[in-house]
Amino acid sequence: MDTKTMLAVLKEKPAPGVTIKHVAIAEPKDEEVLVKVRHASICGTDIGIYNWIPWAQAHITPPQIMGHEMVGEIIKINTKEKTDLKVGDLVSSETHIFCNNCYQCEIKNYHICENMELFGIGRDGGFAEYATIPIRTTWKNDPAISVESMSVQEPLGNAVNVVTKAEVKGKKVLIMGLGPTGLCAGMVARAYGATEIVGVNRREYRRKLAMEIGFDRVTDKIDEKEYGTFDAVLEMSGNRIGIEIALDAVRIGGKIIAFGIPKESINIDWGKYLINKEISIGSVFGRMIWDTWEDTTKLLVDRKVDLEKIITHRFKLSEFEKAMEVMKSGECGKVVLTP
Numbered sequence: 001m002d003t004k005t006m007l008a009v010l011k012e013k014p015a016p017g018v019t020i021k022h023v024a025i026a027e028p029k030d031e032e033v034l035v036k037v038r039h040a041s042i043c044g045t046d047i048g049i050y051n052w053i054p055w056a057q058a059h060i061t062p063p064q065i066m067g068h069e070m071v072g073e074i075i076k077i078n079t080k081e082k083t084d085l086k087v088g089d090l091v092s093s094e095t096h097i098f099c100n101n102c103y104q105c106e107i108k109n110y111h112i113c114e115n116m117e118l119f120g121i122g123r124d125g126g127f128a129e130y131a132t133i134p135i136r137t138t139w140k141n142d143p144a145i146s147v148e149s150m151s152v153q154e155p156l157g158n159a160v161n162v163v164t165k166a167e168v169k170g171k172k173v174l175i176m177g178l179g180p181t182g183l184c185a186g187m188v189a190r191a192y193g194a195t196e197i198v199g200v201n202r203r204e205y206r207r208k209l210a211m212e213i214g215f216d217r218v219t220d221k222i223d224e225k226e227y228g229t230f231d232a233v234l235e236m237s238g239n240r241i242g243i244e245i246a247l248d249a250v251r252i253g254g255k256i257i258a259f260g261i262p263k264e265s266i267n268i269d270w271g272k273y274l275i276n277k278e279i280s281i282g283s284v285f286g287r288m289i290w291d292t293w294e295d296t297t298k299l300l301v302d303r304k305v306d307l308e309k310i311i312t313h314r315f316k317l318s319e320f321e322k323a324m325e326v327m328k329s330g331e332c333g334k335v336v337l338t339p
């Protein structure tokens with residue numbers, strides 16, 4: 001390294017906005033790697049952090065480097081253990097940094113660890129020229145995957161976990177919400193043998209994108225005539241109306257997988273839906289570590305899913321404010337940053 005500082009996007013103050021400035025390059029602590037970031041992608045969560053919504057206020061202690069979806073090249077490994085990682089490897093970080101010490105970790109549910117720390121939220125993340133990642137949450141990428149796509153595996157991984165739980169093979173599937181994870185869910189549902197994939201979003205931009213990547217049909221509203229006809233509904237919107245429609249749209253005995261997080265408390269008619277319709281509702285919070293990453297890799301390497309198709313905008317890290325404007329407009333798929 002010829003320089004001791006790096007450009008980074010920081011949540012520096014407990015207020016809306018970010019600071020883009022040079023800060024010291026972190027040294028990898030015990031059992032961490034230092035990577036030179038190649039790409040990072042902006043997540044919906046980052047909009048909330050930028051806007052400083054209550055959730056962000058509860059989870060972030062400024063100053064904090066933002067960004068949890070990234071790919072970087074290992075330049076330093078600080079470990080006393082044996083590791084498969086080596087300098088030069090292209091790695092990504094799993095966002096859910098597990099403790100390896102609680103009951104959930106013991107039963108291998110690392111992604112819902114009771115003491116979870118979030119990369120780029122509870123500790124410094126990847127919107128910077130360099131980043132440190134704990135070795136236990138470092139994922140070594142398959143070099144057959146495009147480097148840009150490596151930075152977008154988090155939403156794809158979420159989609160893989162959602163679609164796997166929904167068991168879509170041979171099924172008619174409804175996807176509520178066509179943000180990046182909803183769009184990925186469409187591609188994964190296709191790869192996993194869904195017979196019909198319908199997407200719902202109020203934005204025309206997102207509906208168009210969904211059609212381009214292989215949805216069978218898109219709409220801004222499901223016709224009531226179609227209520228009760230979907231075998232599986234993937235609730236990716238986190239929107240109250242979206243959730244209500246999911247409950248009506250799913251067929252008797254069908255399945256809903258919840259992924260989108262509502263900003264408000266949701267009331268559901270327990271008797272009408274859960275009992276009388278005998279539907280099952282499952283949920284997904286993140287990716288199974290590392291099963292989902294392995295499935296995600298397979299989809300990318302076999303070219304069953306092409307993440308390049310949902311990357312619609314690219315910016316330099318220094319242009320973060322411009323990138324955030326695009327994110328906030330909603331007229332985009334994935335927005336990728338390059339230091």
Ligand SMILES: [Zn+2]
Pocket residue numbers: 043044045068069154155
């Ligand atoms: Zn994310």
Ligand SMILES: [Zn+2]
Pocket residue numbers: 098099100101102103104105113114115116
């Ligand atoms: Zn744990």
